[in-house]
Amino acid sequence: MSTLIISNCTEEIVGPLAAVPPEKRASFGWGAQRMLWYARDGDVVILPKQPDETFLRYVTGLTRTDPATLQILTPPPGDFGPDILTPDRLGTPEIVAALAEVAAGRDITDVISIYADTSIARLVREAGCERALAGHAFCAENGVALANSKAVFRAVAAGAGVPIAPGIIARRPAEAVRAIDGLLSSGKHAMVKLDFAAGGHGNEILSPVPGVRAAGARNVVVLTGIPEIERYVQERWTWLTGGRDERFVIERYVPDAVTAYAEFSATDEGCRLRGTGEILMEPVAVGEIIPPQSVRPDVLDRLVRDGHRVCERFRHLGYRGNICADAIVAPDGEVLFTETNGRLTASTHLHHNIVARVVGPQRRDERVFLERGGKLAVGSYAGALDRLAAAGLAFDPATGTGVILTANYVPVSGRATYCVVDKDLESVRATERHVQALSDLAA
Amino acid sequence: MSTLIISNCTEEIVGPLAAVPPEKRASFGWGAQRMLWYARDGDVVILPKQPDETFLRYVTGLTRTDPATLQILTPPPGDFGPDILTPDRLGTPEIVAALAEVAAGRDITDVISIYADTSIARLVREAGCERALAGHAFCAENGVALANSKAVFRAVAAGAGVPIAPGIIARRPAEAVRAIDGLLSSGKHAMVKLDFAAGGHGNEILSPVPGVRAAGARNVVVLTGIPEIERYVQERWTWLTGGRDERFVIERYVPDAVTAYAEFSATDEGCRLRGTGEILMEPVAVGEIIPPQSVRPDVLDRLVRDGHRVCERFRHLGYRGNICADAIVAPDGEVLFTETNGRLTASTHLHHNIVARVVGPQRRDERVFLERGGKLAVGSYAGALDRLAAAGLAFDPATGTGVILTANYVPVSGRATYCVVDKDLESVRATERHVQALSDLAA
Numbered sequence: 001m002s003t004l005i006i007s008n009c010t011e012e013i014v015g016p017l018a019a020v021p022p023e024k025r026a027s028f029g030w031g032a033q034r035m036l037w038y039a040r041d042g043d044v045v046i047l048p049k050q051p052d053e054t055f056l057r058y059v060t061g062l063t064r065t066d067p068a069t070l071q072i073l074t075p076p077p078g079d080f081g082p083d084i085l086t087p088d089r090l091g092t093p094e095i096v097a098a099l100a101e102v103a104a105g106r107d108i109t110d111v112i113s114i115y116a117d118t119s120i121a122r123l124v125r126e127a128g129c130e131r132a133l134a135g136h137a138f139c140a141e142n143g144v145a146l147a148n149s150k151a152v153f154r155a156v157a158a159g160a161g162v163p164i165a166p167g168i169i170a171r172r173p174a175e176a177v178r179a180i181d182g183l184l185s186s187g188k189h190a191m192v193k194l195d196f197a198a199g200g201h202g203n204e205i206l207s208p209v210p211g212v213r214a215a216g217a218r219n220v221v222v223l224t225g226i227p228e229i230e231r232y233v234q235e236r237w238t239w240l241t242g243g244r245d246e247r248f249v250i251e252r253y254v255p256d257a258v259t260a261y262a263e264f265s266a267t268d269e270g271c272r273l274r275g276t277g278e279i280l281m282e283p284v285a286v287g288e289i290i291p292p293q294s295v296r297p298d299v300l301d302r303l304v305r306d307g308h309r310v311c312e313r314f315r316h317l318g319y320r321g322n323i324c325a326d327a328i329v330a331p332d333g334e335v336l337f338t339e340t341n342g343r344l345t346a347s348t349h350l351h352h353n354i355v356a357r358v359v360g361p362q363r364r365d366e367r368v369f370l371e372r373g374g375k376l377a378v379g380s381y382a383g384a385l386d387r388l389a390a391a392g393l394a395f396d397p398a399t400g401t402g403v404i405l406t407a408n409y410v411p412v413s414g415r416a417t418y419c420v421v422d423k424d425l426e427s428v429r430a431t432e433r434h435v436q437a438l439s440d441l442a443a
Numbered sequence: 444m445s446t447l448i449i450s451n452c453t454e455e456i457v458g459p460l461a462a463v464p465p466e467k468r469a470s471f472g473w474g475a476q477r478m479l480w481y482a483r484d485g486d487v488v489i490l491p492k493q494p495d496e497t498f499l500r501y502v503t504g505l506t507r508t509d510p511a512t513l514q515i516l517t518p519p520p521g522d523f524g525p526d527i528l529t530p531d532r533l534g535t536p537e538i539v540a541a542l543a544e545v546a547a548g549r550d551i552t553d554v555i556s557i558y559a560d561t562s563i564a565r566l567v568r569e570a571g572c573e574r575a576l577a578g579h580a581f582c583a584e585n586g587v588a589l590a591n592s593k594a595v596f597r598a599v600a601a602g603a604g605v606p607i608a609p610g611i612i613a614r615r616p617a618e619a620v621r622a623i624d625g626l627l628s629s630g631k632h633a634m635v636k637l638d639f640a641a642g643g644h645g646n647e648i649l650s651p652v653p654g655v656r657a658a659g660a661r662n663v664v665v666l667t668g669i670p671e672i673e674r675y676v677q678e679r680w681t682w683l684t685g686g687r688d689e690r691f692v693i694e695r696y697v698p699d700a701v702t703a704y705a706e707f708s709a710t711d712e713g714c715r716l717r718g719t720g721e722i723l724m725e726p727v728a729v730g731e732i733i734p735p736q737s738v739r740p741d742v743l744d745r746l747v748r749d750g751h752r753v754c755e756r757f758r759h760l761g762y763r764g765n766i767c768a769d770a771i772v773a774p775d776g777e778v779l780f781t782e783t784n785g786r787l788t789a790s791t792h793l794h795h796n797i798v799a800r801v802v803g804p805q806r807r808d809e810r811v812f813l814e815r816g817g818k819l820a821v822g823s824y825a826g827a828l829d830r831l832a833a834a835g836l837a838f839d840p841a842t843g844t845g846v847i848l849t850a851n852y853v854p855v856s857g858r859a860t861y862c863v864v865d866k867d868l869e870s871v872r873a874t875e876r877h878v879q880a881l882s883d884l885a886a
Contacts, residue, residue, distance in 0.1 A: 118611070135602070142612045142690075143598030146589075155586030159578070159761015168561070169585045244688035247585075316759050318602015 002106040004099075004132060005045045006113035006120060007035035009084040012148055012196045013115055013343065016243055017080050027412045029083030034407050036060070037353040038112055041069045044102050046095065048085040049074055054382045055408045062358045062395065062404065071106075073098050087119035099127035108132045115343040116144050116321060134267065135320030147314040147323060147342025150249045151195050157337050162310045165191075165328075165336045167251025176233045176240075179250045181226055184208040191217060191253035194239075195246050200284035205253050206232070212255050214283035216328075216338075254336065257328035258294045259285075262307035263347055266315040266323050271308055274322070275351035276300060280372065287372030287417075288347055290355065293425050299333050306337065314342060322348050350419065354404060359421055363400045370428045371406060373417040377440040381408040384416045387438045393431060395421060403435055414440070445549040447542075447575060449489045449556035449563060450478035452527040455591050455639045456558055456786065459686055460523050470855045472526030477850050479503070480796040481555055484512045487545050489538070491528040492517055497825045498851045505801045505838065505847065514549075516541050530562035542570035551575045558786040559587050559764060577710065578763030590757040590766060590785025593692045594638050600780050605753045608634075608771075608779045610694025619676045619683075622693045624669055627651040634660060634696035637682075638689050644727060648696050649675070655698050657726035659771075659781075697779065700771040701737045702728075705750030706790055709758040709766050714751055717765070718794035719743060723815065730815030730860075731790055733798065736868050742776050749780065757785060765791050793862065797847060802864055806843045813871045814849060816860040820883040824851040827859045830881045836874065838864060846878055857883070 009028055011017055020028070033051045036059045050072060060067045075095035078088040089095065102108075111133040113120045121140035124130045133139060146152050151169045158164065170176040176192075183190040189212055194202030203217035206229075214220050223229050233240070240248045259279040264271040278292035279285050292300060307325030314323060324345045327337045350371060355364055378384040388394045388403050395402035400421065407417035418435055422428040436442055452471055454460055463471070476494045479502045493515060503510045518538035521531040532538065554576040556563045564583035567573045576582060589595050594612045601607065613619040619635075626633040632655055637645030646660035649672075657663050666672050676683070683691045702722040707714040721735035722728050735743060750768030757766060767788045770780045793814060798807055821827035831837045831846050838845035843864065850860035861878055865871040879885055 137601035138598055141598040141601040143602055155581055155584040156760060158580035158584040159586055313760060317599060317756060
């Protein structure tokens with residue numbers, strides 16, 4: 001029994017591929033190797049490129065996987081080069097033939113892809129292993145897009161009675177202006193959100209006054225009065241509508257809120273909770289803490305209960321696989337859901353592998369996890385591992401504490417992503433300070 | 444207890460409003476008066492204009508409704524004039540105030556609109572009667588669009604295991620060309636379908652050979668070889684993508700199929716069958732027969748069972764109100780579903796009013812209904828009623844047979860729409876010949 005693991009990249013996640021600059025593509029390519037965390041003995045992994053040997057050995061060492069048993073496939077470079085695994089690459093005769101050959105020799109019983117779009121459905125069908133992809137027929141008709149559309153989410157959440165921020169799904173400039181003015185002229189703030197985007201990169205905050213702290217979007221635009229709002233909508237229309245006159249969301253922005261999520265695995269039997277977490281927004285997602293530390297237990301219960309309810313709607317529609325409900329928790333404890341992501345998220349490898357396999361389920365309730373990117377600057381990934389070991393900070397399977405380097409972006413940005421595991425938030429924060437002191441940034 | 448009846452018109456039904464020529468708008472305006480069939484004593488009706496007196500008296504006479512008890516409201520003309528009830532007109536302060544005043548004096552417990560878009564949700568909220576609109580929160584977030592999108596339909600049907608024609612949801616020219624070529628080069632035919640359109644007006648049939656009979660689309664385009672397909676996709680791209688780079692459907696076209704439907708009423712309790720029918724495609728919808736006469740009983744059972752299954756998915760998502768599952772029945776009896784319409788359809792007034800109220804539920808299983816437009820040319824609607832009466836063809840409530848003039852397009856096209864009611868198909872056909880002999884076209 002093997003799992004087919006596909007580290008694909010789609011426009012539904014990153015926006016129009018043609019607009020992704022080459023250095024960003026290179027960065028996505030290194031990020032794509034994180035899918036190795038999912039691998040178990042005998043699995044088949046499709047990556048944009050053959051992985052970095054050091055990273056492969058490190059990851060499989062921690063997951064107790066024999067890398068020699070893995071079959072790693074890479075299709076020829078595509079329209080956007082060799083760094084990202086785009087839909088066109090998954091449609092090449094070479095990868096279809098390679099997968100068909102491998103599938104003939106192994107019993108592939110499961111498929112884990114980042115985003116099960118129609119190219120994934122087509123690949124597994126043409127390679128003869130479509131039965132391994134849960135919800136194949138739904139994926140083949142682009143059903144997964146429904147579980148990732150922010151506009152669809154608002155309707156489904158409303159139908160389920162799950163709380164969302166007041167707002168609208170805008171399709172025409174006039175209604176966008178009216179909705180933004182309705183919020184701003186009453187002293188509130190607005191967030192505009194592209195229908196498809198990730199990590200806050202498709203969002204922008206609008207405020208009638210300066211000084212609002214951004215969270216979940218890169219920037220805050222101050223707009224005073226209808227003419228300024230009209231000009232903003234006109235100038236940003238192409239961006240707001242995803243370059244294709246698409247609908248987008250305008251909703252009330254709540255400052256000083258915590259962003260949290262409840263992630264589930266949707267199967268024929270139901271949506272099973274995979275875990276919860278709290279996103280570090282600075283001002284867009286840079287990391288996360290598992291479990292959430294800034295949310296009261298009763299609020300967390302509500303997050304899980306309502307998140308389960310809305311994810312169940314998508315499951316009932318035909319969605320199978322990982323699905324995550326995101327919400328903001330206002331300072332008064334109000335929970336407002338913002339979207340679902342029917343794909344692997346930036347959190348899934350933590351719950352699925354770091355929590356459940358590396359640290360182990362028996363310690364799940366006795367550990368706090370903090371993952372963060374961009375803060376550990378090093379000359380090489382191997383060098384970073386050495387520094388951690390020398391400082392006594394490397395993850396120790398015996399104690400289930402320490403620092404794991406979950407992703408290697410060193411070749412493009414000089415940064416490695418770390419995940420600190422410790423007994424409580426205070427210990428995690430202390431360890432994180434030690435790690436940051438090892439960074440070239442601290443020099 | 445009053446029902447609020449709104450005869451609205453949206454882009455999701457007719458396509459971009461700016462592209463609808465004035466004579467077509469005038470025609471839609473006369474068609475809008477068909478909503479009077481729904482009225483019962485004390486109801487509130489919002490129409491684009493005050494109705495024609497003769498039509499009002501005729502309809503209410505047959506439904507045994509006192510027209511003096513009806514409150515008929517009309518908003519000021521909108522961006523597209525006075526003939527069609529567009530979303531902008533439903534947002535005017537005048538109609539909000541008028542409805543609020545009426546709602547304060549009557550107990551409005553139900554809303555029937557043609558299409559419950561966000562403008563309907565907003566109007567009833569602002570007028571203080573949103574509780575009368577089932578599924579209000581879902582409508583307010585544009586959820587109804589999900590139950591009308593042909594692309595969403597394919598995913599939901601696939602998820603429910605309901606059969607659909609082989610095809611794809613196209614988003615890029617290259618994949619459209621590949622899908623069309625895949626069908627045509629193997630000797631099959633294709634149908635391209637705009638995501639949002641009605642009555643076959645958003646469809647086109649593509650064939651590798653001349654001579655295919657069109658049904659469900661105005662025309663057949665013959666395409667030979669990839670260069671011709673590429674040219675077709677390029678030239679038609681704006682139309683195919685709804686003028687806004689929208690996805691569209693490409694699926695296998697089955698010639699000589701029957702188009703049939705199963706229509707349901709979705710409530711908190713479930714989807715209840717309203718009725719079935721067979722669409723007369725010449726080559727687009729010109730009328731229908733209730734119940735279907737060209738479909739075997741076992742096939743009709745499958746149509747109802749699978750139609751129920753897919754409509755239930757939309758109900759579970761939050762949709763409430765009328766919902767219709769359309770299918771084609773291939774010559775070999777195979778049933779392939781093509782779309783759902785989460786709105787009032789061209790059939791609903793027949794089931795809801797002509798079958799259930801004018802003829803009466805006790806006679807439902809002993810009557811065949813045939814409605815057809817465009818074939819009865821007359822100088823005036825009143826004159827047409829006189830001709831029917833003089834020929835002894837007027838509907839007789841005592842026998843539950845005869846001819847009902849269900850719509851009045853005489854002022855724009857010189858045509859009235861008739862519905863023949865009789866004991867069996869043979870009698871219906873004989874009566875229809877008599878009616879057509881009364882037409883100016885027969886002279």
